[in-house]
Amino acid sequence: MRALVEASAKIGFGAPYELNRRELVPFRHDRRNVSEFELLILACFKELLGAKSEMDGRRCGFYFAGAKDTLTCLVEIDNHLADRQDKTAALAEFFEDINPLTALDWLLNTGLYLAAKENVDCTRHCQYISHPNSDHNAVAAAVRDVSTGVVDVGFAVGACAGGGFELPIEQVGGVGVRIVAGGGEVDDVFELSSRSHPELLLDMASAHSAMAPGSALAIELPVHKSAGS
Amino acid sequence: MQGRSGTAKLEIVDVGENDCKVAGQVPARDGDGYESSALRLLDFYRFAEAEALEHAGLEREALVSNQRVRVVVATHGFAWKIPDFVAANRGEKVDGYDLSAYYRRPTEGAHELIGGDFGDRYSGVATACSGGCVALLEAGEMVRSGLADIVIAGGVDTPLSELIYAMYTRMGALTTHSATPETASRPFDVSRAGFVPAEGAALLVVESEESAEARGAVPIVELAGYGTAVSSGHITAGSVGGEIQALAMQRALDIAGASTADVDYINMHGTSTQDNDSSESEGVLRVFGDTAPPVSSTKGVTGHLLAAAGALETAFSAMAIHTSTLPPTANLKEVDHRLKLNDYISGNARHVPCRGVLSNSFGLGGSNASVFVRKP
Structure with a gap:
């Protein structure tokens, strides 16, 4: 199962960054309750959205990954x-x-706020947590849903944040890719394989950003054949 | 199906002076004595998984080595971990490093033990109270896209703790009918006053038609459609007028190629809160108009299993079709006159043919999901 990376984004992970809470969180009453993890997801997501007009008329799927910093x-x-x-x-x-919801991980749904603010049609959404393969889950779901035509664009976004304890700055950040259906001629193929979150997304974003403008990076999701097929 | 409430006085944890002391709790079994709610969560999962696989005629060992088998489980994520941490450190100041050490343990514990065998074929889903439904949607897409032949999907939750009660009380979401635990959850009733937290697990085996046929398995229902929609106007309230809940229901029907006439019953999210029961009813009205089928909420019996609710209620929906029996809403004595649907089932179960059922689950933060199952 194959899809194309249309855009990638990376914030932090060793590079200095600033997050604009006021800009990223649409609703004032929720601003103080949004943690750095969610801000990183939102910031990445916003960068991947690009200009709003790019999403007009396109059905979008949001697939978030990571462990929230409660x-x-x-x-x-x-x-x-x-x-x-x-x-x-x-x-x-x-x-x-x-x-009261601050203490739970539910505010990961905050990512959906931005979609509402930007008036993006979110046809599908899911968030994958608490498991080393969470970014693999998110990318695989995005590839799956653009390949089957359930959505036109898939956003797989993950984040890591320290919260109550200090993570090395190299490990704090948000990373994501924007995925669309497509096959044919490509310049490189990135095969999905297991590794600890968020390494998969980081490697994929790096591979995409290293390519020349106009190049096509495909993501290959291996499909095992049925015993009977 | 008899509408007999299973909620009772909360006994398994001490919630201090919190006014709400009612829950849907799993009775103690021999050998109980969980070190943490993470282990309790794992035990529930294993129990439900064993039952689901036995019912489906499948062996776990064979599934683990089969690359065409996946697992999707919704939980409340860290909700079960927080109370453990607080309890473990009560009376002592902590710093971030203590938490860091604790943080790793249950994360690697519960989810690794639930899904570790399956590697990247395991997905841990957290979309709040829609989680069980979203897990089934994921399973449906995995099968429909050809990625999997069999998916074990559902939800598990263990939210009964002092902290969770404190949070929900602060929100004004918990029932205030604590003095009468058996009737505390009363969806759609004029006197409804919040939900009753509950724990448990529900898992379903979702399988491709070809795979089921090849091994001679008889499906209970077809997982025909599923839809999600996002309502992000408020962190806890549903969308105004049920607009977005309606969109999730409509999308579920569209994927199935079904019309409203194909729905004989709706298993509502029906939490027994003022806001949900109202906006959900409005959402159903938007999709079905005056032809809405009978509806009920089984949370009158079970309480609200949060991340596991959607899967449990999809199982109830499947059994409604399989047994031609529509479950009633327990404790529904007088329908709130502001709720405008024609037929809220109360009293006794209704024995009528049933071809298709919508099951709704809506999560705080704007995650709405609906699943449509029908007779195979």
Whole structure:
């Protein structure tokens, strides 16, 4: 099963970056609750979207990958509770000023906000987490869905963020590819294979950015044959 | 199917002074004594997987080595991990490095143990409360695209913890009918006042027609269609007027090449919250108009299994077709007059022929999914 990389984006992973919360998070009431992980996803996604007109009339699929940094929040919760006997009141207090969903990973759905803001037709979406193959899952789903015509464009985007503990700066960032259907003549082929998130996406984005403008990079998703076929 | 509620007083965890003390909880079994909710999650998964494979006549060992077999499981991601971490460190200040060490353990534990055997043929999905439905959608696309012959798909969740109760209470989403645990979840009722958290797992075996035929397996239903749609106007509320929920339902029917006339029953997301039951009903009305089929929410019986809910309710939908029995909404005494559908099933199950069922699951943050199953 084969598809083409139409665009790639990489933020961070050793390179300095700044994230504009106000620009990336459409709804003011949610801004303070969006973590760095989500901002990285959003920033990458926004870069991949390109000009809005590029997506007009195209059915899009969003496939996000990674482990969200709920960690800052976890540390805060734990320390907030540490000296308190009245645990229930302490928890209620903690959540008084923040969106209660912050502590969960659900805000990964934040990526969908940007689609709404940009008025992009999100026909399919999924997010893959907590597993070393999560970026493989995301890219494979994007290739699958553009190949079968379920969507016209697939966005596979992953991120890593430190949150409550310090990750080496080389490991913090967002990376993604924009994928469309296509075969025929290509300049290079990138075969999907397992490796720890986000290495697959990083390698793919690097391969794409290293190519000359106008070159075509194909992604090959191996399809094992049925025993009976 | 009898509409007998399984929700009860919360017993397996202490939620302190939280007013809500009701849950749908899995009864203790011999040998219980989980070190963490991650292990509880894993145990639920294994139990459901064994039952699903036995029912389908499949052997796990043979599936693991078969490159045409995949696994897609929805969970609440880190939700199960947070309470463990908090509990493990209660009374002690921690820093990020403590958490870093803890962070790796359950991540490698639960998901690696669930799907590790399958390598990159395993997908861990997290789209909040639509997760079980989205996992089935993924399974359907894997089979339809030719990537897989068989997919084990569904959801598992273990959300019963002090922290999760505190968060949902803060949102105003949990039931306030804690004094009457058996009737606390009352979808569509005029007195509904929030959902009842529940735990459990539901897995289905999704298989290509050719593969099932080749091994003589008899399908229960056809996974005919599925749709997703994004409503991102608010972090917790559904779309205004049910517009986006309607889009998910319509897309599920479109993929199946079905019309509204092919739907004999809708298993609603029906969480028993004011907002969901209202906007979902409006969404159904948008798609079906005055010809909407009978609807019910099985969450009156089960409570809300969050990431596992969509898979469990798709299983109920399959059994509605298979047994020609539409389940009622437990605890529905008086339909909220603001809800405009014609037929909310209450009281007893309804024994009628059923050809096709839509099952809805909607997640916080804007992830809406709908699955359409029909008679093979």
